[in-house]
Amino acid sequence: MKKIYLPLTDDIIKELHAGDSVLLSGSIITGRDAAHKRLFELMEQGKPLPVDIRGEVIYYVGPAPAKPGHAVGPAGPTSSYRMDKYTPALLDRGLKGMIGKGARNQDVIDSMIKNGVVYFAAIGGAAALISKSIKKIETLAYEDLGTEAIYRFYVEDFPAIVVIDSQGKSILVK
Amino acid sequence: MNIRKIDASVITENVKKLFMEMNYFINSDILDALKAAQQSETSPIGKNVLGQLLENHKIAAAEEVPICQDTGMAVLFVEYGDRVVIENGCFEEAVQEGVRRAYIDGYLRKSIVTDPVFDRINTKDNTPAVIYTDIVHGDKIKILGGCKGFGSENMSAVKMLTPSAGPEGVKKFILDTVKYAGPNPCPPIVVGVGIGGTFEKAAMLAKKATLRRIDTHHSDERYAALEKELLEEINRMGFGPAGLGGVNTALGVNIETFPTHIAGMPVAVNICCHAARHKEIEI
Numbered sequence: 359m360k361k362i363y364l365p366l367t368d369d370i371i372k373e374l375h376a377g378d379s380v381l382l383s384g385s386i387i388t389g390r391d392a393a394h395k396r397l398f399e400l401m402e403q404g405k406p407l408p409v410d411i412r413g414e415v416i417y418y419v420g421p422a423p424a425k426p427g428h429a430v431g432p433a434g435p436t437s438s439y440r441m442d443k444y445t446p447a448l449l450d451r452g453l454k455g456m457i458g459k460g461a462r463n464q465d466v467i468d469s470m471i472k473n474g475v476v477y478f479a480a481i482g483g484a485a486a487l488i489s490k491s492i493k494k495i496e497t498l499a500y501e502d503l504g505t506e507a508i509y510r511f512y513v514e515d516f517p518a519i520v521v522i523d524s525q526g527k528s529i530l531v532k
Numbered sequence: 533m534n535i536r537k538i539d540a541s542v543i544t545e546n547v548k549k550l551f552m553e554m555n556y557f558i559n560s561d562i563l564d565a566l567k568a569a570q571q572s573e574t575s576p577i578g579k580n581v582l583g584q585l586l587e588n589h590k591i592a593a594a595e596e597v598p599i600c601q602d603t604g605m606a607v608l609f610v611e612y613g614d615r616v617v618i619e620n621g622c623f624e625e626a627v628q629e630g631v632r633r634a635y636i637d638g639y640l641r642k643s644i645v646t647d648p649v650f651d652r653i654n655t656k657d658n659t660p661a662v663i664y665t666d667i668v669h670g671d672k673i674k675i676l677g678g679c680k681g682f683g684s685e686n687m688s689a690v691k692m693l694t695p696s697a698g699p700e701g702v703k704k705f706i707l708d709t710v711k712y713a714g715p716n717p718c719p720p721i722v723v724g725v726g727i728g729g730t731f732e733k734a735a736m737l738a739k740k741a742t743l744r745r746i747d748t749h750h751s752d753e754r755y756a757a758l759e760k761e762l763l764e765e766i767n768r769m770g771f772g773p774a775g776l777g778g779v780n781t782a783l784g785v786n787i788e789t790f791p792t793h794i795a796g797m798p799v800a801v802n803i804c805c806h807a808a809r810h811k812e813i814e815i
Contacts, residue, residue: 421641422601425596434601461714461716484584487600504642506654519577
């Protein structure tokens, strides 16, 4: 199990290979369908983004509400392919890592190779377990979207698996 | 004829409890199947994923938090006894209120948007629930509830096959649907199949099939054999736990059937993730 301290640098990314199990520590941002749509539309209009995504890792997640005394509610990954339409533009903008579940299309993989980006899977449906590694959360943008807002998660030993590496190699079964 | 009066608040309380409990406590059939899968899994990553899922169920149950952050869209199949009268409210509203309270008081995620295409504004209480009601003879109300996550719901499909397609055509459509879904619906999956009826009846049967325990079988042995055969074929596809390879792509295949038209053979495949959450109550 490799321990990775965020942010991801190009040197770290080069050493991550499809099939590696990793534990991520540091901070990541979140975003799913509705937030991606908004970010994409802003970029199309040439407007600034509410969050600086350069060097960030984005986690595709809409957490459940936190019970009193918990930092966050259960927070497992959502299916990544729904973000595919918006992803190459975000990678061109400097996003360095993605955490989700399931397959990506070829446009995303091509853009990952071009921009030196890594795609991790978190285990779908292991939401209560995953939430144990999320220590603190802050809202960064789009609070009106509720669970779909962009949050910052501070994570310690967040369990993930490299499924597509920056060379485009994948362990997903087709 | 005796009429039985039930206060609307009783319906609300029961529905609330139903949805909170199904989100925290997985049924024993799924737990047993996950444990068996962990034993049989040949891929080290797959074995590890299954171990994490079992650990996740322990945490969810102990802390009474949702198993999965996608606490789904609430679906209820109701058998409403024709001698029951609801007092101080109406049945539909009492059910919706129960769902609302479960999702708000139970710390479940609110995932429902008002309008599907244009507005897409969150209703903030996970209502409306989808309710199917059959009027039956009697003085009881039976509610079978499920909370359906959409990672797997999106991978589902309906096809209007015609009679000449035969059992082979049915098999092919089911397997093609599962293959197309691949790693996306959180395998190992539960496959609900509805065959017969009309276009929408097949889809409802498929949904109902996902809400049946996977340690049960279709009462007609030919369909029971088909359930078993499909499960084996799906597990030979190699997607494995989380789609990262392995011999456990599905935990169960449940088929529900209904008479159909001389010209038709509708088939619906409703895919459900490994967190197949459902529960039944009788009031």
